[in-house]
Amino acid sequence: MRKTWKAIPYVLVILMLTVMVAACGKNGSGSKVDVGIVLPTKDEPRWVQDEKRFTDALGATKYKSEILFSQGSSAKEKENVDALIAKGIKVLIICPQDGDAAAAAAEKAKSAGVKVISYDRLITNTDAVDYYVTFDSVAVGKAQGQYLIDHAKGKGEPLYLYAGAATDNNAFLFFQGAWEVLQPKIADGTFKIANSSEAVTLSQQKDLKREEYSKIISQVTTNWDPNEAKNKAQTHLTSAAADLKGDVAILAPNDGTSRSIADVFASDKDIKSFVVTGQDAEKASIQYIIDGKQSMTVFKDVRNLVKDANGMAVSLLDGKTPDTTGVQNNGKVDVKAKQTDVIVVDQSNVKAALVDSGYYQASDFTGLK
Numbered sequence: 001m002r003k004t005w006k007a008i009p010y011v012l013v014i015l016m017l018t019v020m021v022a023a024c025g026k027n028g029s030g031s032k033v034d035v036g037i038v039l040p041t042k043d044e045p046r047w048v049q050d051e052k053r054f055t056d057a058l059g060a061t062k063y064k065s066e067i068l069f070s071q072g073s074s075a076k077e078k079e080n081v082d083a084l085i086a087k088g089i090k091v092l093i094i095c096p097q098d099g100d101a102a103a104a105a106a107e108k109a110k111s112a113g114v115k116v117i118s119y120d121r122l123i124t125n126t127d128a129v130d131y132y133v134t135f136d137s138v139a140v141g142k143a144q145g146q147y148l149i150d151h152a153k154g155k156g157e158p159l160y161l162y163a164g165a166a167t168d169n170n171a172f173l174f175f176q177g178a179w180e181v182l183q184p185k186i187a188d189g190t191f192k193i194a195n196s197s198e199a200v201t202l203s204q205q206k207d208l209k210r211e212e213y214s215k216i217i218s219q220v221t222t223n224w225d226p227n228e229a230k231n232k233a234q235t236h237l238t239s240a241a242a243d244l245k246g247d248v249a250i251l252a253p254n255d256g257t258s259r260s261i262a263d264v265f266a267s268d269k270d271i272k273s274f275v276v277t278g279q280d281a282e283k284a285s286i287q288y289i290i291d292g293k294q295s296m297t298v299f300k301d302v303r304n305l306v307k308d309a310n311g312m313a314v315s316l317l318d319g320k321t322p323d324t325t326g327v328q329n330n331g332k333v334d335v336k337a338k339q340t341d342v343i344v345v346d347q348s349n350v351k352a353a354l355v356d357s358g359y360y361q362a363s364d365f366t367g368l369k
Contacts (some may be wrong), residue, residue, distance in 0.1 A: 013139050034063035035313045037119075038077055038083030038094040038105075044256065047095075050302060054093075057310040063317055074101035081105040085112045091313040093117045093133075098167040099124035099330075115157045118335065119309050122169045125331040132328050132337040133298045133309040137170045141177025143344050145275035147296050148249040149185055151275045158244040159191035160236060161199055162261060163217040164224050164253040169330070171221075171253065172213050174279075178251055179213070180206060194244040196220050197234040220252045222257045229257035233264040242270065250276040255285035255297055262294050281345060281354060283364055289350055290367050296346040299353055304340045310337065 037054055039047045051067050058065040066084060070077035074097050081092065085108065092109045094100030094116065103126035106116045110128040118132045148159070159182070164171030169240050183206045185191050192197045198215040202208060208216075222229035229252070237245075248271060252258035258278035265274045279298035288294035312322040327334040344351045351368055353359050362368055 003016065022251045024058060031087060032064065033084060033087040033089050034317055035065040035091045035093065036081070036087070036089040036093070036114075037067040037085070038080045039063060039067065039069050040077075040095055040097050041072050043071070045282055045284075048304060049318050050095075051074065051326035053303060054310065057110040057149075057306055058313075061310075061314055063314065064261065070097050070350040071267050072097060074098045077102060077161075078105045078108075081109055085114060086364070087111060089114055091115045091117065091316050093119045093309050093313060094123070095119045096121050096123050099169040100167070103128065111292060117309060117312055118306065118330075120170070122328055122330050122335065124131070127333045129330060129333075130334045131312055131322060132330075132335045133305060133312060134170075134328070134337060134339055135305065135342050136339045137173035138177035138180075140183050140279055140298045140300070140342055141174040142181070143177075143298050143342060144174070144251060144279070144296075145178035147277060147344060147346075148251065149277055149296070152185070152190055152249060153247045153273075155189050155245075157190065157194050158194040158240075158246070158248040159186065160194050160233075160248060160261075161196050161216070161220045161249045162222050162229060162232065162250070162252050162257060164222065164257075166214065166217050166221050168224070169333065171217065171224075172210065174253055175213060175217060176208070179208065180348050182251070188347075192244070194240060194248070224254065224257065226256045226260040230264055233261045237264060237271075245270040246272050248274045251273055252276050252278055254278060255280045255282040255294070258294050258297075259285055259288055266293065281359070283360065286345075286350060286354060286360065287365055289345070289347055290365055292347070296344060299343040299345045299359075301340070301343070301357075303359070308338045308340060 031066050035176055068080040077097050102123045106123050106126055106128035107118050110363040115130045118129050122132055123129045161173045188281045196216055196219045198219050203210055252261050255278040258276050262276050265271050275295045281297050281299040285294050285297050324336040325339050326337050328337045355362050
């Protein structure tokens, strides 16, 4: 009898351990993720909107997803990728903070058998990227440059150049597109470069090498930071001679920097008028366009971009080959790409492009006609 009573606790322990292991196994499988998504920061409206759109899109599928933010840190980005790999992801969608720095994270994912989709920005100088979902970034820059040309006021108009971050491959593509259309108008005297000695030196060359673009961008980078853009614009206007004021054209890389730069130029009594570009169609900039404070934005319908990235991930998980429209060279290999078209928005079409299309609500703005 004593042996029986002694055996009971032992059996109970075994049963309890079995239940615990089973429970742990269940929780482990429940925490597994099919698609991992890494976005740059929660501090910009664009990426918060992307988070919701990805959540909605992938939530409608049979696959589980998790979205993490890198908060402007390549080291955090790598940690995020490692964490998602540990959860068993099969597909990684990543918008890199720094194209070159993200190569290590992509290579870690590839070595774990994960398919890597570079989202919006291209991961550079690695063969670990399987696909690239993007807008036509060169076309964005061309649209910005052409808008400045179409609204130029005679010969010798001062042209202020600004760019995104030198660590972002897209910043080079945006600037390249703008330069390709602006350069002939710089060479013929329509525009006079106001704030970049490197751009002046290269002003007779339409086709520039990467290192030549880098020289210009290093002088006019905003790092996608509105405060840095504001400080640069203030510095440029403080040192600008009288012939570099009056009616001016401003190439601003995106909406956040555009608003900051526009505010600085609007406060200078020697600036008679200015035309300033943007991109992303942020709500604040749409209000600026309605109010006449920002001239235009390049609308990249992120709904389509998220749809393309989501569709690509699901195709891969289903064992199918995703549709692509071309390739983008990342410095090491040609990456299969799916490109989405862009739309120029200004006061003339803001309602049709952004409200009638359902992207925003009319109640989001004041003074909309």
